[in-house]
Amino acid sequence: MKKNDQHPTKAMLKRFLLPTLNRSYLLRVAVLGTLTFLFFRYICRPAWINGESMLPTYQQRELLFYWQPTYWFSTPKRGDVIVIRMAGNNIFLLKRVVALAGETVEFRDGTLLLNGEILPDEWASLTPCDWNLEPRTVAENCVYVVGDNRSMPIEQHEFGQVELRRISGTPISFRKRTGNTTP
Known part of the structure; x- marks a missing residue:
């Protein structure tokens, strides 16, 4: 195993805690925020x-x-x-x-x-x-x-x-x- 290779769980945790701020991520955050607002406003x-x-x-x-x-x-x-x-x-x-x-x-x-x-x-x-x-x-x-x-x-x-x-x-x-x- 190379020195630069990370354990898969560690890499996933890093990606979760420090996500790449790309268009896909921002869209997910916007959709989740909208759904949360609608749920707590109307349901x-x-x-x-x-x-x-x-x-x-x-x-x-x-x-x-x-x-x-x-x-x-x-x-x-x-x-x-x-x-x-x-x-x-x-x-x-x-x-x-x-x-x-x-x-x-x-x-x-x-x-x-x-x-x-x-x-x-x-x-x-x-x-x-x-x-x-x-x-x-x-x-x-x-x-x-x-x-x-x-x-x-x-x-x-x-x-x-x-x-x-x-x-x-x-x-x-x-x-x-x-x-x-x-x-």
């Missing part, structure tokens, strides 16, 4: 949680990714955690679906009632509250959402009816959580 978006309305399921200042294709061909189910687009493409809310179109929802002394009956699901009473809200029927093409942290005063909580077209996706969970949170 799997990152978001920071800023608020306490979804405690204890999601923590404040937690980074999450949400999967946008979840509801491209289906609609949310009761109990799903969804990401809602509020204004433009920069302000989103993270909430749980508690009622579907045509159903009546109300809070009576902190108890969530669906069509006049207590909702038996595990996420229906994650945190105790004293909320009172008159019965309201969810309109067509809408769902009714509320956060899991109902110990917050009702005045500080964003909740209510949301049009299906405003739903951006569902959070992707990397750890065990309460309720249905993954697509």
Whole structure:
């Protein structure tokens, strides 16, 4: 073996770490960059949680990714955690679906009632509250959402009816959580 010959693995590693900046390499970098941008812009978006309305399921200042294709061909189910687009493409809310179109929802002394009956699901009473809200029927093409942290005063909580077209996706969970949170 000649002194100038390098081990094939060493040569490959050198080529990988110190690539030749030719047209082919730059094209690969451009394509990969474009695909990465498109993936994180239209398929799997990152978001920071800023608020306490979804405690204890999601923590404040937690980074999450949400999967946008979840509801491209289906609609949310009761109990799903969804990401809602509020204004433009920069302000989103993270909430749980508690009622579907045509159903009546109300809070009576902190108890969530669906069509006049207590909702038996595990996420229906994650945190105790004293909320009172008159019965309201969810309109067509809408769902009714509320956060899991109902110990917050009702005045500080964003909740209510949301049009299906405003739903951006569902959070992707990397750890065990309460309720249905993954697509």
